[in-house]
Amino acid sequence: MYTKIASSFLLASTAVHAHMHLNYPATFNASNNPHTTGPSDPFLDYPYGCCGRTTPMPCRGYLDLIELPEGAPVATWAAGSQQNFNITGIGNHYGGSCQVGFSVDKGATFQVATSYEGNCPHRNAGDGPDGQNFNFTIPADIPTGNVIFAWTWINREQEFNMNCAAVTITEEGAPEQPVSSAIAATSTQAATSSTAAAAQPTSSSATYTLEGCTCTCTDSDCTCKCPKPNVARSLVQHKALLQHLEHLKLRDSASVSESQIKRAADSVAYSSRPQMLLADIDNGCESVKTTHELKYPNPGPDVVQGDGEYPLAMPTPANKCGY
Template sequence: MRSFASFAGLAAFLLAGSQLAAAHMEMSFPPPFRSKSNPHATNIDYSMTAPLSNSGSDYPCKGYHVDLGTPAGAPTASFAPGGTYNFTIVGGAAHGGGSCQASLSYDGGNTFTVIESIIGGCPLNSNYDFTIPSDAQAGQAIFAWTWFNQIGNREMYMNCAPVTIGGGSSKREIKERAEAFSARPQIFQANIGNGCATLESSAVEFPAPGPDVKDNGGPKQPPTGSCGAAAAPGGGSGGSPGGGSGGGAPTTTAAAPTIPATTVEAPKPTTEAPKPTVQPPRPSNSVPPKFSTRPGGIFITVSEATTLSTATKTASVAPPANTGSSPSTPSTGTGANTGPCTDEGAWNCIGGTAFQRCASGQWSAVIPMAAGTSCTPGTSDTLSMSGRRRAMMMRRRLSA
């Protein structure tokens, strides 16, 4: 009897451990490629919380950046140079936090330039502010969130989202921005078979964090091994001979090895970039947006007008009235709702071609329906969709 009880206890412990390991964290905004929160995704990955392969075979973006340029890779957010926004992290296992970076790629994922480094305490919160550099180029880009956990297996996590960067489009301005942007460091890579590793029980101190850094305190150490010319001398404690001080790329083969930032110049478009609809910067004293926790559906910010550029026409939504105003009148299906709302989690289908949701007491920005699908106009608890088989599947998920 005693042995059976011991076996049952061990089984329960192992099951709990496996569930915790499977949880991890993922970026929900901006919606990444193939994420369940991405309205354009056609091949959804329900294990987005998993880390990259320790061999580096799926770096970058778990390989999902190949969707860029296809309908499934349409932009899910628009940002303006100089504007302050936030990315959102969800999940159930933060592994003591760690260090994160936000990066942009303008060459389809071949290189990523760091725009924000957070050392320690990431991702212990849900929302993290970042600023699009004023020298960021206009056009289509990939926004990447990378995370190096503090406790547990030595891993690298990475989610990537297709975005649009607004701003000036003259050839001279594009050239000036590209030259300034290229001075920023390249993304930090470790624990993916490239000869560079992070140390457990401490947040990694990025060798080249860039000019925009947030240090949340706590224990931190530089990486160990061959981490590029910018790594700390000796590569931290226990580093391999010459690790971090010899300069150059990692000594082992890996996809897209780390390159010193000063040797990489961002691409210079030869044609004028379009002027996409730009999400207005959030005021610095505003409260970070909250997200609906109602099961199913899509997480949508309520304090930022996120623009999905694949729509043939972007719906114009008036800014919400002050919080003291009365709730808006429910939609009849012919227009968008604005301002406060009381039916938390309700959906509003606009003309069958776009939709929005009541989240955190406010009506969200308008999001266009995916190509080939439509919804039933009006306000209801579920978003009734019709069209392709994929749309029917989404309907079941959204109304679950």
């Protein structure tokens, strides 16, 4: 699928543009990537083809780094383990849909790990990285070694973005060691925030860590403790309450347990997982604009449902979108 698409394309500039990128694991040529040696890419936030610029596919043209020191892995993950990624930027566009996946053949193909249908980025959690953390499971039978991790995002403005990072996959159950102290700090912060952001409370109350504050929430209020002025702390309390209410809604609507979902995902061989969707890149496949968030035609076995604020719709036409 990926090798059949032209190596680059040009889209007309639009009035509003996506402004988020993969923060952890650090994407190729990002300012927070410890292996970046020259000027970092200032356009990682921008959708493909934005602003009259040609954007190479896939991974913004950085696959040529994977055999070089600049493309060294930035994280080590065990097959079958629970991990997280986070995103950041200057505009979350009030959500969208995302996929994460892997390439084990140096970017020739990208197969889905998890699909997030709606509310990705988290629409009420700001521009990250705090609050923009997402959990996922590494496929249990993914080949070990150095691979490419990919994140894609399609928003309601029919804009597509894709960032990629080099990671090392170890055997299931192997200890995970970050590549550098800088990455270790990022990973620890992301994991802490992700645990809070993805918590599934068993009662109507729960505790969250958000923007450096510790917030205790009920179904009607949050109290946050942190060294922030009253106005800033009140804003954090509001964000925490919105996040908590969203988690309660997801908990109440869940019909299967996380362990059941993991077993179902593990039952699908990595080699049988679908390709990550490419849409809104002048390839004939388009998402519905403005009124809907994207429903993936081939989401794979691990799907995270959004908050339901927008209805979901498949991209069209089917023959151009892989279904």
